[in-house]
Amino acid sequence: MKLAVIGKDVSASRSPAMHTFLLSKMGQTCSYEAVSIPPERFAAEAPALFSRFDAFNVTIPFKGEIMPHLARICGDAEVFGAVNTVDARTRTGYNTDGQGFMLMLENAGVQVAGTRVVVLGAGGAGRSCIYKLAEAGAHVFVYERSAERLASVARELGNFTPLGTVLPETYDVIFNCTGIGMHDTVGKTPSVRTPRGELPVGEELLRLCGTAVDLIYEPRQSEFLRIAASLGKKTINGDAMLFYQAYYSDCIYLNRTPSADEAKAFYRQYSGGNV
Ligand code: NAP
Numbered sequence: 001m002k003l004a005v006i007g008k009d010v011s012a013s014r015s016p017a018m019h020t021f022l023l024s025k026m027g028q029t030c031s032y033e034a035v036s037i038p039p040e041r042f043a044a045e046a047p048a049l050f051s052r053f054d055a056f057n058v059t060i061p062f063k064g065e066i067m068p069h070l071a072r073i074c075g076d077a078e079v080f081g082a083v084n085t086v087d088a089r090t091r092t093g094y095n096t097d098g099q100g101f102m103l104m105l106e107n108a109g110v111q112v113a114g115t116r117v118v119v120l121g122a123g124g125a126g127r128s129c130i131y132k133l134a135e136a137g138a139h140v141f142v143y144e145r146s147a148e149r150l151a152s153v154a155r156e157l158g159n160f161t162p163l164g165t166v167l168p169e170t171y172d173v174i175f176n177c178t179g180i181g182m183h184d185t186v187g188k189t190p191s192v193r194t195p196r197g198e199l200p201v202g203e204e205l206l207r208l209c210g211t212a213v214d215l216i217y218e219p220r221q222s223e224f225l226r227i228a229a230s231l232g233k234k235t236i237n238g239d240a241m242l243f244y245q246a247y248y249s250d251c252i253y254l255n256r257t258p259s260a261d262e263a264k265a266f267y268r269q270y271s272g273g274n275v
Contacts, residue, residue, distance in 0.1 A: 007059035085249040100245030113137035121178035134159035174209040181222035197223030
């Protein structure tokens with residue numbers, strides 16, 4: 001198969017290595033390219049992707065922009081209004097971020113049904129997490145610094161409690177979906193700075209939470225997770241989510257029935273047994 005990841009700058013993307021590993025485990029050989037496209041060129045260059053590749057993954061900032069080029073949008077992609085997986089042969093778009101997110105939680109032993117959870121950031125990834133957490137039966141509180149965006153996401157999903165401000169209160173799990181603390185935080189404004197890094201909330205809130213989850217996978221331990229770990233909290237980074245969303249994409253490409261046990265076994269092998 002001829003595959004690719006498409007984004008604004010995917011020169012350092014982990015996707016080629018991850019998908020090549022996964023597809024070889026599934027008995028397939030593939031070529032997997034990283035294709036960076038400047039945003040102002042995307043509309044002109046998108047049509048050619050469909051003849052150049054059998055399927056491709058889509059990342060920042062094209063998860064919405066790809067949608068007008070598709071004939072069909074399925075499942076979570078329709079709900080989230082964002083596509084991360086395209087079968088170019090059928091021009092169908094999917095979104096596997098939410099499935100990857102839930103499998104990451106399951107495999108880390110985090111049960112969310114009936115718990116109080118707080119999500120920081122209601123951007124692309126935050127929206128899929130909010131939706132999946134509410135669907136799984138969590139009572140979801142969401143803080144997003146743009147009141148306008150928070151109101152529009154509340155209208156769109158309508159299954160969470162919006163927070164105008166984030167106060168130190170008790171939550172079973174806190175999720176950082178803001179991107180604050182990533183290796184490249186250009187354009188992001190941290191709420192809190194420490195001598196070692198940046199994070200979206202202060203220590204007083206982290207102290208009151210049971211588990212801290214950061215969708216960031218680079219660095220592996222963000223400042224948010226470092227402080228949470230220093231307070232004795234269970235911490236989870238975004239590495240497994242990234243792997244699992246890739247696993248679900250490849251199952252779509254191969255028309256293969258996904259299995260959580262298989263995904264977990266592959267992740268253990270991919271990580272050299274360090275999970
Ligand atoms: P995004 O669309 O830019 O969303 C980030 C959201 O957080 C924006 O709404 C942003 O508002 C808001 N925000 C920024 N600073 C905040 C603060 N201090 N307090 C509250 N809200 C704040 O980005 P994204 O695509 O959702 O990605 C978010 C993070 O998830 C990134 O680190 C990305 O790498 C990670 N991610 C990981 C995976 C994985 O597989 N592990 C998958 C997808 C995404 P403004 O627009 O006002 O800045």
